[in-house]
Amino acid sequence: MYGNLIDALPAVLSLGNILAVVVGVIAGICVGALPGLSATMAISVLIPFTFGMDPLVALGMMAGIYNGAMYGGSIPAVLLRIPGTPAAVATSFDGYPMAQQGRGGYALQVAVVSSALGGIASALVLMLLAPPLAKVTLLFGPTEIFWVAVFGMSAIVFLLGGDIIKGLISAAFGVFVSLIGVDTITGYERYTFGHLELLDGINIVVLLVGLYALPPAIGLLEEVRDFDTKNTGRLNTTSIWKAIPGMLKYWKTWLRSSVIGVFVGILPGAGGSMAAFLSYNEARRASKNPDDWGKGEPEGVAASETSNNADTAAALIPALTLGIPGTAVAAVMLGGLLIHGLQPGPMLFRDNPEIVFGFMWQFLFAAILLIFLGGALATNSFAQVLRLPRPLLGAIIIALVFIGVYSINNRMFDVYLMLGFGLIGYFMDKLKFPLPPVVLGLILGGFAEQNLRLALRIGGGDWSILASSPTAKVLIAMVLLVIVSPLVSRRLRARKASKVAG
Amino acid sequence: MGFKSLSVAAALIVSCITTTSALADYPEKKIDMIVGFAAGGGTDVMARNIAPYLEKYLGNGVSVVVKNMPGASGQIGITAVAEADPDGYTIGTYNLPGAMARTLDRNADYDADSFTYLANIVNDPNVIVTPKSSDIDTMDKLVEAAKARSGAVTVAMSSLGGDDHFFLQKLSSATDADYITVPFSGSAPARSALMGGHVTMGIINVSEVVNFRDELNVLGIASKERSSMAEDIPTFQEQGYDLVNGALRGFVAPAGLPEDVESKLLAAFQQTYDDPDFQTAMRKSGNPTELALGDDFEALNAEQLELAKQIWETQPWK
Numbered sequence: 001m002y003g004n005l006i007d008a009l010p011a012v013l014s015l016g017n018i019l020a021v022v023v024g025v026i027a028g029i030c031v032g033a034l035p036g037l038s039a040t041m042a043i044s045v046l047i048p049f050t051f052g053m054d055p056l057v058a059l060g061m062m063a064g065i066y067n068g069a070m071y072g073g074s075i076p077a078v079l080l081r082i083p084g085t086p087a088a089v090a091t092s093f094d095g096y097p098m099a100q101q102g103r104g105g106y107a108l109q110v111a112v113v114s115s116a117l118g119g120i121a122s123a124l125v126l127m128l129l130a131p132p133l134a135k136v137t138l139l140f141g142p143t144e145i146f147w148v149a150v151f152g153m154s155a156i157v158f159l160l161g162g163d164i165i166k167g168l169i170s171a172a173f174g175v176f177v178s179l180i181g182v183d184t185i186t187g188y189e190r191y192t193f194g195h196l197e198l199l200d201g202i203n204i205v206v207l208l209v210g211l212y213a214l215p216p217a218i219g220l221l222e223e224v225r226d227f228d229t230k231n232t233g234r235l236n237t238t239s240i241w242k243a244i245p246g247m248l249k250y251w252k253t254w255l256r257s258s259v260i261g262v263f264v265g266i267l268p269g270a271g272g273s274m275a276a277f278l279s280y281n282e283a284r285r286a287s288k289n290p291d292d293w294g295k296g297e298p299e300g301v302a303a304s305e306t307s308n309n310a311d312t313a314a315a316l317i318p319a320l321t322l323g324i325p326g327t328a329v330a331a332v333m334l335g336g337l338l339i340h341g342l343q344p345g346p347m348l349f350r351d352n353p354e355i356v357f358g359f360m361w362q363f364l365f366a367a368i369l370l371i372f373l374g375g376a377l378a379t380n381s382f383a384q385v386l387r388l389p390r391p392l393l394g395a396i397i398i399a400l401v402f403i404g405v406y407s408i409n410n411r412m413f414d415v416y417l418m419l420g421f422g423l424i425g426y427f428m429d430k431l432k433f434p435l436p437p438v439v440l441g442l443i444l445g446g447f448a449e450q451n452l453r454l455a456l457r458i459g460g461g462d463w464s465i466l467a468s469s470p471t472a473k474v475l476i477a478m479v480l481l482v483i484v485s486p487l488v489s490r491r492l493r494a495r496k497a498s499k500v501a502g
Numbered sequence: 503m504g505f506k507s508l509s510v511a512a513a514l515i516v517s518c519i520t521t522t523s524a525l526a527d528y529p530e531k532k533i534d535m536i537v538g539f540a541a542g543g544g545t546d547v548m549a550r551n552i553a554p555y556l557e558k559y560l561g562n563g564v565s566v567v568v569k570n571m572p573g574a575s576g577q578i579g580i581t582a583v584a585e586a587d588p589d590g591y592t593i594g595t596y597n598l599p600g601a602m603a604r605t606l607d608r609n610a611d612y613d614a615d616s617f618t619y620l621a622n623i624v625n626d627p628n629v630i631v632t633p634k635s636s637d638i639d640t641m642d643k644l645v646e647a648a649k650a651r652s653g654a655v656t657v658a659m660s661s662l663g664g665d666d667h668f669f670l671q672k673l674s675s676a677t678d679a680d681y682i683t684v685p686f687s688g689s690a691p692a693r694s695a696l697m698g699g700h701v702t703m704g705i706i707n708v709s710e711v712v713n714f715r716d717e718l719n720v721l722g723i724a725s726k727e728r729s730s731m732a733e734d735i736p737t738f739q740e741q742g743y744d745l746v747n748g749a750l751r752g753f754v755a756p757a758g759l760p761e762d763v764e765s766k767l768l769a770a771f772q773q774t775y776d777d778p779d780f781q782t783a784m785r786k787s788g789n790p791t792e793l794a795l796g797d798d799f800e801a802l803n804a805e806q807l808e809l810a811k812q813i814w815e816t817q818p819w820k
Contacts, residue, residue, distance in 0.1 A: 044541040048550060048568065141700025142684075145691075184687040187607065187662040187820025194609065196581070199574040268694045269687075322717065323710065324694045331690060335542020339550065341786030345713030409572055450687060457684050458701060460653045 004349075005127060008357035011056060012365070020057040021362050024064020025369045031065065032072020032084045033382055035213040035397065036404020038205055039069035039085065043332045045407075047339065055340040055355050060362040062333055063313075067366040070272055070309045071115035071374050074301070075382045078107045082213045082397070086204050087272030087308035089212070089439050090280040094293060094300030105383070107301050109243045112374040114254060114302040118309035119367025121258035122265065126313040127360045133314070134321040137266045139471045142454035145267065146466070147475035149448035152278055152440070154482040159277075159436040166433045174441020177202050178449070185453050197413040204273070206414050207442060209401045210421025215429045217401075218422075220394030240375040250302045253283045257303045261310025266317050271327040272308040273443055279307035285482075309370075313363040320344050320356060528590055528763050529564040535753075536586075536594035538579025540572040544789070545595050548624055548751055551783045555774035560766065575661065577604050580754075584612035588756040590763035593620065598750035602807040603663040606814045614807050618759040619799040621771035622752030624784075625792035626707040627725035628669040629735065631718040633699040639719040641741050644703065648679035656682045658696045658704040660689040663819050666705040669724060669747040671813045673705075676743050707749055708732060709788040724748060731790055750806070751789075752799060768796050 011017065031042040042065050050058035073088030078095035091111060098107040125133065140148070160167025180191045181201030192198040257279035264275035283303035284293045293300050315326030316333065323344040325331035334344060342352055349356055385393065405418045428435065452466075459465025467473055535553060539545045546568070553566040560566075571579040580601050583594030596617070604610050632638050638647055648655040659666050662685050674681055684701050686692035689710075696704035697717055708723055712731050722738045723729055724747045738745040755767065774780050775793045784791050794802045813819075 044570075047541045047546075051550060137694060138698030141695045141698055142691075143700075184662070185685055189608075196574040196578050199577075268690045318694065322693070322697055323714065324690050324697070326690075332540070332542045335547060338542075338544075338547050338787045341783070343713050343788050346716065347713045410570065411573075411578075454684055454686065454695075457682060458656050460682070 002128075004353040005357050005360070008354045009361060011354055012060075012358045012361040016054070017056045017060050017358075017362070018365070020060035021064045021365050022369060022373070024061035025068040025366050025373050026064075027061070028065035028068020028070075029072035029075075029374055030068075032069035032088075033075040034400050034404060035076060035082050035084050036205065036209045036401040037084075037407075039066050040328045040332055041205075041404075041408060042069065043329060043336065047332065047336050050336060051339060055337075055342065056358050056362070058336060058340065059333075059355070059359045060366075062336055063359065063362040064366045064369070066312045066329055066333075067115070067119045067309060067363070067370060068374070070119075070312060071112055071305065071370055073308075074111040074115070074305055075108065078104055078111065078301070079383065079386055080216055080397075082216055083208065085272070086208050086439065086443075087276050087311075088304070089208070089273060089436060090276040090304035091301055091308075093280065093304075093436070094295070094297045097294070097296035098298065098301070101296050103296065103298075105238075106243065107298065108383075109240050109375065110247060110250075110298045110301045111305045112240070112370060113244060113247055114250070114257075114305040115309040115374065116367050116370040117254050118258055118261055118306035119312060119370060120364060121306075122262055122310045122313035123360060123364035123367055125262050126317055126363060127357075130317045130321055133262075133266055133317050136263075137268065137318040137322070137324060137326070139469075140267055141469075142451040142458065143466055143469065144471045144475060145269065146448055146451040146455055147472055147479060148267065148270070149444045149451065151475060151479050151482065152274055152444045153448065154281070154479065159440060160434065163432070163434075166431075167437050170428070170433050170435065171437035171441040174438035174443075175445030176441075177207060177438070178442045178446030184450060185457070195413070197409075197411065197417075201446070202417070202442070203408055203414065204439070204442060205408060206405055206418050207421050208439065209405055210418040211425035211428070211435050211438060213397060213401050214418070214422030215426045217394045217397040218426060219429075220390045220397070223390040240371065247298075247302070250299055252286070253299050253302050254306050256282060256286070257306035258310040261307030262314040264307070265311040265314025265326050268318065268324050268326055269447065271315075271329075271443075272311045273439065274447075275307040275311040276304040277440060277443075280304045309367065313360070316359075316363075320348060321346070527562070528766055529560050529562055531591060532565045532567050533560075533590070534586075534592045535566050535568050536579045536583050536592065537568055537570050538572065538576030538595060538597070539570070541570050545576070545597060545751055546570065547787050548784070548789055549595050551787060551789075552623065552753075552774060552780070555777055555780050556770050559770040559773040575604070575664075576600055577608070577610065580604075581611050583754060584616035584756060586756045588618065588758040588760075590755065590759060590767065593753055593755045593767070596622075596752050596754040598622075598752075598803065598806045599665055599668055599810050600663070602803065603668075603810050603814075605807075606810055607663055607818075607820055614803060616757050617754040618757055618764055619796060619803060620753045620755055620764075620767055621775070621796070622750050622794040622799045622802060623771075623775065623791055624751040624789045625725075625748050626709050626751075626790050627723050627729060627746075627748035628665060628705050629708050629711055629723050630673075630703055630705060630721040631696065631711060632703045632721065633697060634717055634719060635699045636702070636719065638702065639721070641721050641738070641743065644721060645677045645679060647702070648677065648681060652680045653682050655679075655703060656684050656701040658692040658701040659683055659685045660692045660706075661685060661687070665707070665747060665749040667819055668809065668813060669705050669745070671817050671819075672745055672747060673743075674817075676745055708735070709790055712788070729790060750802070752794070764796075771795060 031037045043062050073085030074091040077083040077088040077092035078099050081092050081096040083089045083092050095107045182199050260279040261275045264270045280303045284290050315330035318324040319330040405414050537546050537549045549568050556566050586592035605613050638644050695701050708729050720735050723735045724745045
């Protein structure tokens with residue numbers, strides 16, 4: 001197998017194939033940076049055009065787009081607190097405060113280096129460990145996935161923000177949104193009011209854009225005066241190569257977040273946003289100064305950006321070997337492979353090694369290219385956008401999100417829905433309700449509910465199935481650890497404090 | 503002769519001229535092909551494979567443009583086809599039994615009479631599979647397990663009211679045993695739970711199993727004859743179970759298509775199907791083909807609707 005890897009390299013290094021990856025990365029960064037456009041959508045749009053292309057050109061572009069978009073989402077998340085993709089929500093927690101402190105340029109540099117490292121780790125894992133990791137995918141049935149979702153929800157405690165009641169209301173709203181649509185288990189329609197467009201549930205991008213992009217865009221329109229120079233004037237200009245040595249202290253976060261990203265990638269149904277939330281929370285828990293998080297801690301940006309890129313190539317592990325796409329993007333990519341007559345499975349590796357292994361190389365190159373393209377070129381040119389007068393910038397963002405949301409399913413219904421969420425988001429913003437719990441509630445609430453019910457169906461209604469497998473037991477222990485350990489450490493700290501005082 | 507009747511006569515003449523010229527020259531503008539699923543899915547790949555061949559055989563330099571209208575498991579796209587002008591410039595993909603099942607379990611704005619049936623192209627028979635780790639590797643063992651204890655056999659499904667679900671209902675009556683459906687949202691998690699042994703068995707299509715013979719036990723195929731894609735899989739009929747079922751994918755146009763337009767389209771579909779290059783493309787993308795043209799397709803649809811009704815009345819799936 002490793003011999004095949006080397007054999008596939010020359011074809012990948014041809015000019016056309018390299019160019020495809022470069023174009024893909026650039027396009028991906030742009031798509032990711034524009035709120036409302038996502039990697040899933042960009043690749044679906046690309047697929048029809050790949051019919052006439054050489055397979056490696058088509059796949060190279062897809063690998064580039066996937067990696068580029070996962071980083072690109074962080075650009076508006078840092079500069080404007082508008083996550084360009086769902087996976088960049090966690091990046092905005094610390095990235096935007098950094099930008100407000102005049103460290104936006106450094107935040108973007110941390111983001112691009114972390115994204116590239118996450119992508120490289122993911123590609124290497126895909127190249128070297130695909131068969132054993134595909135077996136790990138299969139350990140996770142509904143029971144185990146339910147526990148992963150519960151584990152993810154433990155992150156909610158931090159995301160609730162200062163006011164716990166308001167945080168819980170936000171989370172409950174997110175879970176409510178996850179209920180909308182056909183209940184996949186009984187087939188009954190929930191809160192659809194007879195609209196076919198609601199049967200499949202609410203697309204996360206529609207909600208995200210409504211809540212996160214519209215209110216700040218309206219905020220920009222409200223600023224009559226000139227733009228402030230805080231973000232724009234001082235956007236870091238030191239070269240990325242000089243900045244990297246200072247980042248090496250994040251190596252633990254890079255490593256941990258890569259592992260989390262790869263793990264979430266091989267789980268079917270989860271995606272980059274779950275990876276980012278999980279790894280942000282884990283990094284914060286491991287940090288010596290957790291109280292600084294959310295106020296401009298670069299390590300938070302590193303955690304979230306590493307893992308959402310570490311999710312990319314890993315999602316293809318079960319997709320290529322077992323026909324089980326780990327994320328929505330991987331599912332679309334399988335379609336792209338099918339068009340070229342490449343069906344997933346062991347035969348693919350036997351019959352078309354030059355393409356499969358070439359595709360893996362392209363993932364690696366796309367990740368490395370991120371540093372060059374994302375660092376110098378895109379970061380600076382996108383930062384220039386901020387020099388626009390604020391009302392103009394707001395108007396442009398609003399126009400772009402309309403186009404983006406319309407093109408998800410080619411229909412106006414989603415645009416109206418987004419406007420509705422925009423209204424909700426605007427008032428949540430004014431009334432200081434935190435937004436992250438909504439996103440987490442939508443992603444994990446639905447995930448937990450469905451998998452719990454599937455698990456109980458498999459177990460014939462017996463709750464003991466939830467602790468039946470070794471994997472499930474390990475996960476339960478992890479959940480307990482996460483919930484109990486802060487209580488214990490607080491108790492210990494209190495005792496220490498009273499000893500000192502006494 | 504009053505002004506009114508004169509204008510009516512004029513309108514008639516004009517409309518005659520325009521319709522006859524339209525018929526003579528069809529197709530004279532682009533044809534929209536509506537796909538009720540997102541780009542990259544099985545139905546979309548079929549549509550994009552067939553479009554260039556239709557362009558070739560319809561002639562006149564026509565372009566066939568694929569338009570994705572995803573949502574509500576294809577219902578949004580199929581409704582758009584039913585409501586389009588029957589002029590031959592809108593056709594759409596059509597999935598059975600889903601398209602007809604939706605008229606039963608949901609409020610649908612179309613029914614079996616809303617369409618001109620053009621051609622069914624793909625027939626992907628169901629197969630029963632179990633994880634390789636499972637002891638259940640024959641039909642007899644499966645039926646024995648299902649009869650031994652109610653609720654013992656769990657079945658991974660990718661949705662409710664699809665071809666896999668219909669097949670399960672048939673299996674249940676044919677073997678006189680109960681099976682527990684475990685409906686996942688989509689085929690990826692269903693397939694994962696199946697391969698990981700979290701459920702007893704799965705019902706998928708033969709195209710999804712041909713590349714995974716080492717990972718799954720295949721108990722039988724629900725076609726009348728063995729599949730050319732996997733000659734070694736015995737049919738259920740050979741094993742004494744009268745089970746024939748599958749996922750069908752084809753093309754329809756709105757009802758009331760002008761006759762010459764219809765016959766031109768039917769001819770183009772027949773020529774496309776007979777084109778060896780098209781067959782190769784379909785085989786490479788894992789689509790087992792079986793043509794049912796025009797009236798045959800309509801009869802096939804009626805048969806599927808009848809079956810869906812029977813199941814819906816006796817064992818509603820929601």
